[in-house]
Amino acid sequence: MKRPEKDAGPTTGAMSTEGTTGGDPQALADLGWRTFFTAQIADETEAELIPVRVMAVNRNGLLVSGAAVETTVPPYLSIEGSETAQATVGDWLLVDPDTMRPERLLSRLSLFKRWAPGKGRMVQLIAANIDTLFVVTSCNLDFNVARLERYLAVAREADVTPVIVLTKADLVDDVAPFVETAAKLMPGLEVEVLDARDPESARRLLPWCSHGRTVAFVGSSGVGKSTLINSLIGSERAATRGIRENDDKGQHTTTRRELYRLSSGGWLLDTPGMRELQLTNVKEGLGRVFAEITDLAKSCRFTDCQHGDEPDCAVRAAIAAGEMDAERLERWRKLVAEEAENSESLSMARQRPARRSTARPPRIREDTDED
Template structure:
């Protein structure tokens, strides 16, 4: 029997127009970007599967006719597409990603932590209370810009303050490319207000600290209460960790939703272009400075300082720009140093092994 490979390829290659039912793989987010990386021959022995959950002991993967847990691997994260080799799982190939969210892992060992892959839209969630932090929101937006993911800022718990618009106005000043939406995480507002981004076959993620309503929003989109939630602490408005791992949830008739644990720390690395996009206004002002190497401090003819003095630019934004640029440069340099040392160590190991093999051959 001839197998029908048409369902694995872009919608435009099928007959009958675009108003058709999505295939099982397309419901999981399968797109032309991934189909173009494989051949029909590869599909015979290595079916594409998507990582929907990461455990310490393995990766939960789902495909057209696959639903199982495979051994973990350091180069794969939730959202990844893998060509699964049932005969030798470690040989399975991770397909090239459309996007990748990552950060410097907490600690001092200069490692990269993969957060999620192949996300179209990131909903950056913050509450209209003590959790609201403009610098933290800027970090999330910069990471999204670097990964070429569309950021949307969601402000929840607006019923807790008398003037939620003040929070919305402050968030809107972060970037013209990051829409701001104020909503109640409970009820029907998430479905209606987020519908433009939550189309069938699309993958969205909720990012933010604990207790801001990420799991509540995910439940609202799915129309269930399958994801556990907890109330914030009343004394300081801080949230409790409810979600303990990153997991993709397939919304019936809609998108895939990634719920993530709250991140206390989001250290930027390899995100220089994301920072540049985030602070596009400062880059435009810098182009008008008298000196090309202007540090925007006390130099004459500094367009940035002139904008601050005239009230067109908040001086605190300049300070946050400097801090993020310095942090990103330090972390990226530290990572490059770590990679260089790992590469040198690998070469040394190979030399030792080769020398040992040569000695063994001479003694035989």
């Protein structure tokens, strides 16, 4: 098991909140505050503001917590002299101690987002400042290599450590093929097999859940995310329901994004199951997940080789030699084309003249319900 780097965690002591009047430095460190955020305190005026973290996304606003502070604030920050910004779960905000009005959204260590489903041409924010992404799938019909590659690309683009978590191993005679297939999806990828219903089995994930660190769970509904969360937090806070027998599809249980405190001192984010994960602005992430294709492409005769009928294609040669799966190449092609199309569409949408309106911006959306 590859443990998280120690220097990537939260800081403690006065340095963690130097320049703020946010209260107990240890309390902020417990929430995941780090020197990365401290360095963003711009001047003496901002030093008087209180840092708070977004703990949950509700229909009526964002539930935020800080040192001796817990309140609900609007999800959109209309700040004079800057563009309207939107916060999501895991974000850090600076709020006025008198009015509790959010004044600034701090830059993020990481941000998960996706191309929102439907025809709105928008980006949907999922979570911010996540350290590890647990990609949960079960050993039944839900196990889908193409879907796992999508999650991995999103994680690597955000520079977040992904871990594949296989559940419901009792449904198959041999779990080894599932482990082997998952481990091959990306160099150095960690794969854990556990029983989501067993707290002792779930404890295998605790090395990634140490003090102040934040982990997120993603995956289709019905794979055991909520059950696993309940095992880790030791209570029935996350609702659970069964799967449909005819197709192994889960029934939606989680309806909002929320951070749960773990006994290990870390934070756990649950998200609604997502039926669709369209990619946008994850070109580098795709390159890191499909590193073998990216590396081989450097040896192709043509720099713009599409790995089809071109002569001296190193990628096709590797497939012919049995060193690479042809289906892997086809999945890569599909994801690259999808990412390029969505990224171009989003760029064009952002270049259109903005409407004069005081309403919240239409291009970015945070859904609290499952799509």
